[in-house]
Amino acid sequence: MSSKDLIERIGTKNVVIGVVGLGYVGLPLVLRFIEMGFTVLGFDIAADKVAVLNQGKSPIEHISNDRMAEAVKAGFVATTDFSRAPEADILILCVPTPLNKYREPDLSYVISTVESLLPHIRAGQMMSLESTTYPGTTAEELAPRIEGRGFTIGTDYFLVYSAEREDPGNPDFTTHTIPKVCGGHTPACRDVGVALYGSIIDRVVPVSSTQVAELTKLLENIHRAVNIGLVNEMKIVADRMGINIREVIDAAATKPFGFVPYYPGPGLGGHCIPIDPFYLTWKAREFGVSTRFIELAGEVNGAMPDYVVDKVRTALNDRCKSVKGSRILVLGIAYKPNVDDMRESPSVLIMEKLRDLGAEIFYSDPHVPVFPKMREHHFDLSSVPVTPETLAGHDCVLLATDHARFDYGMIAEHAQLIVDSRGKFDVDLDKVVSA
CATH class of the missing domain: 3.40.50.720 (NAD(P)-binding Rossmann-like Domain)
Structure with a gap:
């Protein structure tokens, strides 16, 4: 199947979407595809989670049981059986990318997921990685494995990177209203990815490569981590001076240009901000670059x-x-x-x-x-x-x-x-x- 054929099938919703990893990232994506009329098959290694989902119940608080029940009614099925991967035309990977005890990238979830899928992938599919990772992961880890199965990426198999941008619990932004950055391993891959995500998301931002898309996600989160580190350090200084840092921030925020308010807290949390900066610092060392600014922010926040x-x-x-x-x-x-x-x-x-x-x-x-x-x-x-x-x-x-x-x-x-x-x-x- 050519990229043109797959794009046409996406346009008519004549494709099956396979979402691998049914957590805070994967499950909202499942629901959005279903709401837009696509058939979705969900994959997860947690049998208890799969059982709950197939009962039409949600394991995540901000996703209601009613929405999950409607998804099951519309045909959604979750499974632990990766041999069903050929049923999907699109495979979207939404698995964790934590750090190991040495604060180095742990790609074991990504690699094990791809290895579980490899025996079952087929010509004409598209695979999209949404997990936050360092620049080069898609090209260096996923592409060779797919090519090892005898496929030519961009011709009979399509590979893209498009990082998640979920903000759980934020009522102002939903899956379809948050712009989606998408990079392809080849231009044909990118075109398929843009067509796919453009069918469910208001704005898709195409970029020239998977590496650009991967680094874009890291920059977004490093920007937050560094600014939070700055304001946390300012909090300590202000406290020693007997000054209320929040009053200072609110006053500074009245400036209509050049200042974005960030607020201090007890430390960083979530799967992105405390972890993602270290993905870049690790990869940067391969190129002989020291990311001192980023690492200092990590020290302050930590x-x-x-x-x-x-x-x-x-x-x-x-x-x-x-x-x-x-x-x-x-x-x-x-x-x-x-x-x-x-x-x-x-x-x-x-x-x-x-x-x-x-x-x-x-x-x-x-x-x-x-x-x-x-x-x-x-x-x-x-x-x-x-x-x-x-x-x-x-x-x-x-x-x-x-x-x-x-x-x-x-x-x-x-x-x-x-x-x-x-x-x-x-x-x-x-x-x-x-x-």
């Missing part, structure tokens, strides 16, 4: 959980209490407000550090009723209700994630001590310590 813990320790000490033996209630353990996403949450690091110092740790999060199983972090805890009695029964309340469902007025009234890492409380209150 130190913020310790900064918050020190604030808790000092605040308790000022009240003649030690961290050891204190009952500390952490408010919000998801990595950002109003979602259930725990990936790389700085709240968890803070909880561990306080526990190691001897504190008795509790948490409340309306989006995370039970502390989930995580690869590197272990707490046998469930969310406690935020009531006047609960608040008064803790030596310190630490606001780590500022969910909208928290009653901040009630918290301010009944908590004995508040350490605020999100700027939600009146810093003039004697019981509030800014962190």
Whole structure:
């Protein structure tokens, strides 16, 4: 099948979309394709997740069961059987790209996914990688494996890179309203990718290569990481000077040009911002380039959980209490407000550090009723209700994630001590310590 034939079939929606990885990136993509009239087959290695999805239920809080049920009703099927890959005309890979313990790229999920698909791919398909990664991954890791099956990329198989741009829980931007950057291994590949994504997304931005598309995604996230690092460092300076950094930021933001407000916090969270900069720093070393600016921002952001813990320790000490033996209630353990996403949450690091110092740790999060199983972090805890009695029964309340469902007025009234890492409380209150 030529690129022209595949583009024509995409235009008439006479293709089956295979989405591999049904998490925070893959599942919204599944729903968008279905809503636009495509047939979708989902792949995931987690049998329990597949079973839940096939029942028409959503494993992600901000995706409703009703939307999932409608998808199943429309013909969506999830499977763990990668031998069904030939049924799909398009294979879209939405799998994790974490760092290993040495803070180097871990492409094991991408590679294992491709290796699982390779025996089953066929001529005329398109494969798209959406996972954030370093420039060259698509050309250096995926292309040779596909060519090893005897296909000619750009002629009888098509390969593109188009990074996800999801922002879970953000009601202002959805899958179809966020512009999509797309680069192809060849111009014919790019044309197929643009046709595919253009069928479900309002604006597609074609670029000249997969490497350009890969670096674009990294630049977006490094831009955020560096600016957050800057404002976190400014927070520490302002705190020493007795100045409210959030008042400073709000005042600076009145300038109508040349300034974009970023706000400090207890550290970076989510699957992108804490991880992606290190993909570039690792790859840059191959070219003899030192990315000192990026690495410095990473150091500043990585130190913020310790900064918050020190604030808790000092605040308790000022009240003649030690961290050891204190009952500390952490408010919000998801990595950002109003979602259930725990990936790389700085709240968890803070909880561990306080526990190691001897504190008795509790948490409340309306989006995370039970502390989930995580690869590197272990707490046998469930969310406690935020009531006047609960608040008064803790030596310190630490606001780590500022969910909208928290009653901040009630918290301010009944908590004995508040350490605020999100700027939600009146810093003039004697019981509030800014962190």
